[in-house]
Amino acid sequence: MQDLGEMHYILGLEIDFYENHVFICQSRYAHSMLKKFHMENSKSIDTPMEQIVKDPNKGDERSFEDITLFRSLVGSLIWLTITRPDLSFCVHKLSQFMQDPKIHHWKMAKRLLRYVSSSCDYGLLYKSEDLSIIGYSDSDFASDKMDRKSISAYTIFLGGNLISWLSKKQDTISLSSCEAEYKALTTTTKEVLWIKGILMELKCIKEDDLPMIKCDNISAHALANNPIFHARSKHIEVAHHFVREKLIGGEIYLEHVNSSSCIADLLTKPLSKSAFIEHRSNLGVISRSMLKSS
Structure with missing residues (x-):
């Protein structure tokens, strides 16, 4: 070589x-x-x-x-x-x-x-910073005019540096904005845990280093933290079990963030010039x- x-x-x-x-x-x-x-x-x-x-x-x-x-x-x-x-x-x-x-x-x-x-x-731009994992999850409910499917999006940062992002139409129709956000949250959780697993194999982080996931939907945040399955959420029970399992097991930390501060918003819908430039800068x-x- x-x-x-x-x-x-x-x-x-x-x-x-x-x-x-x-x-x-x-x-x-x-x-x-x-x-x-x-x-x-x-x-x-x-x-x-x-x-x-x-x-x-x-x-x-x-x-x-x-x-x-x-x-x-x-x-x-x-x-x-x-x-x-x-x-x-x-x-x-x-x-x-x-x-x-x-x-x-x-x-x-x-x-x-x-x-x-x-x-x-x-x-x-990638800077030399810590190796903390922070993910932003977002969705745009029923935004497709033809089939009314929602858009899922996430941005995942490692020490403030963007390393993974997604903008994709959901496979199935969501019946509420909460469900759409929860599906996006599930996708984000899987990606975050996959990245954490790679970093653990490389001995870059420890098992007790909790990734943080930020979501701007209060209902999805409450659903992930609520141990009671309500009748209206039975149809998303599988996804609910997955996110709650990781949350209760201490593998992720979920935090609510204002919509204006959710960087993944850039990947779900067209934004105004000022909001677009701000989020673009936040992406690095x-x-x-x-x-x-x-």
Whole structure:
């Protein structure tokens, strides 16, 4: 084997090493993607989606003729989300229409490219901090206009550094916002415990180091802490048993957080410009130029 020194570029990822932190982005990849789809000179915008979004299942119902082009664009955007969690929700929406994209879906994708054009040098910042695990869980109840399924999302931080995130439509329909939040909480709990298991095998943390999960839904928080199964929650009994088992067993710590402070909110719905920028910063997504000037 040959030692090639510090890694600086691999599979489109650019890695910059500083004294106390590491910055990872896909600036060159983003520029090449914009050039490929002829959007390198497009007018920049500050958010990937409009806050008041039209129903993505309605609009110009004419089919987009070049399905291969649309699929290629969405595939390229999926790869870009490796270092850009702020794109995850919008890319998740677009990926649902790969089979039969319409004209308005193509317009949504081009708007997203305009946002990418304005933020090509953005990426994830990793600092040397403690190894505490903190997860944020959130959902958007019945947000899909076609099948009324909810969106689950989580962001998981290790010592303040984002290491795992998800924006995904739930497999089944939730009958209440509490149920939707509880399903998202279950997904977050499984991911947090998986990360904790890996860190324990690597001898990075101890078994009694409790991961913290923050949820902004009071009902879901109360349901996880309530040992009594109410009739209205029988249909989510399996998930209830799982979360409560981990909570009672001392494997996780559950905390309520205000909706405005729930970072995972960025991955469930379009936000206002100010809220989007604040949550994007909280995720650790910053500009390379800002990092070099500081």
